[in-house]
Amino acid sequence: MKERSKMVREMELPDHKTKIIATIGPASRHAGTIEKMIKAGMSVARINFSHGTLEEHTKTIELIRKTAEKLEKIVAILGDLPGVKMRVGKIKGDSITLKKGDKVVLTTRDVEGDETTIPVEFKDFPKLVSKGDVIYLSDGYIMLRVEEVRENEVECVVVNGGTLFSHKGINIPKANLPIEAITPRDFEIIEFAIEQGIDAIGLSFVGSVYDVLKVKSFLEKKKGNNFIIAKIERPDAVRNFDEILNAADGIMVARGDLGVEMPIEKLPIMQKQLIKKANLAAKPVITATQMLVSMTTERIPKRAEVTDVANAILDGTDAVMLSEETAIGKYPVESVEMMAKIAKTTEEYRESLGHSRLRAWIDLLPKRSTIKEAITQSVIDALCAIDIKYILTPTRTGLTPRLISRFKPKQWILAFSNNERVCNSLAFSYGVYPFCMEEEFNEKDMIMLVKGLGIVKEDDTVLLTEGKPIGKTIGTNTIRIFQIP
């Protein structure tokens, strides 16, 4: 990835600025498929550590890295931790059908599940429920009511039936889980993630800022500098959102679990509120789960799904995410292509639909409270005043391009960093195209690189914003507009 500046081949920027995250699983962990997904616009590959083995994941990571290198593309890897999510165990034949009125026993014994007995992968499970409680299986699609709690099993009656697959999630919305959000197994996986050079870690079921801080201090101890994405998927996290946002590097609106843990009708509003706050804080936000879920089995998505992707983009999401669509679905490549098409088309209309942020959001910024906010305002003023082709942002931490990205300008933000982890973390930010540079680079090197790649042309008007002098922790403090020589 380094030494890009030596390349002479021309390249084109993607035709969509919303970042696409796709989960890699059995349906997609093949070199050919990953290559097609990257070409179709995937900029982050997600590995869900709730499924599969570390051995499988090691191979997948190697495959992603090799393919990205071959295509000379920056593709970040997001490792999503299992967290405290309780799951059912293995089911005989991998699926059973539960019918309304059936009695089922959830057991902590290690058995193969069938229509009468379902194993639960959590020893203390019976302690978390009592008679009359509601238990949801499989993202809320199946509903059970507790009839009797015994020492290592819970007898239930099926209220809403459905098909249950092996290892699906269990939610007990009322349970204030007396267990740590980040489990010992999570910490083992974080160590694995550091060893494997995974760029970002998704923290599942964080409840408070302390969960994020615990991981941060663990990373510090283990000399890991991974980007931390806090997944908002339980009511506590919504309540403590401001603090969590402040401590994390990015946020995921994890609608799968959030839609079971909270009244589902609140999801759309919650999504808008969380996205707006993350945008204002200049931290990338991901909208996740069921975006094109019908594409798991069908080539054409539902109209409502296409509209959901478009609306998340208009809400200001930085990234949209695919889960089973690409992990176990029949059309992993087509799902990415579909998202890219929706993104391209929707982004073109942002301004005419009145969703442009340029003027509207200036008033939301803290009033010239810091140099970086004042510079951001000047950048926006310039973008409104004259025809600027590209925004150039040399960056050490990734903050400068993220400050501009939150306004979702129509120009690409070309970011240059000599830190590979910073480059990869920018794969999460809307409209930012990162370039990994050699150790030392100056303005001439950046311009030569993007000119050589055929991106900028002589006489193009560009805006450059950065923190100067380079190498000092000074923050974004300069803006310059000039024509490419």
Ligand SMILES: Nc1ncnc2c1ncn2[C@@H]1O[C@H](COP(=O)(O)OP(=O)(O)O)[C@@H](O)[C@H]1O
């Ligand atoms: N690495 C994998 N191996 C097997 N199945 C996977 C893998 N990743 C995802 N899946 C499947 O895709 C489904 C949806 O993905 P995701 O939303 O990431 O998982 P979940 O909701 O179970 O945490 C999962 O329930 C699982 O059946």
Ligand SMILES: C=C(OP(=O)(O)O)C(=O)O
């Ligand atoms: C993304 C989510 O988490 P996971 O798929 O790991 O359950 C979610 O709940 O929406």
Ligand SMILES: [K+]
């Ligand atoms: K997970």
Ligand SMILES: [Mg+2]
């Ligand atoms: Mg979840």
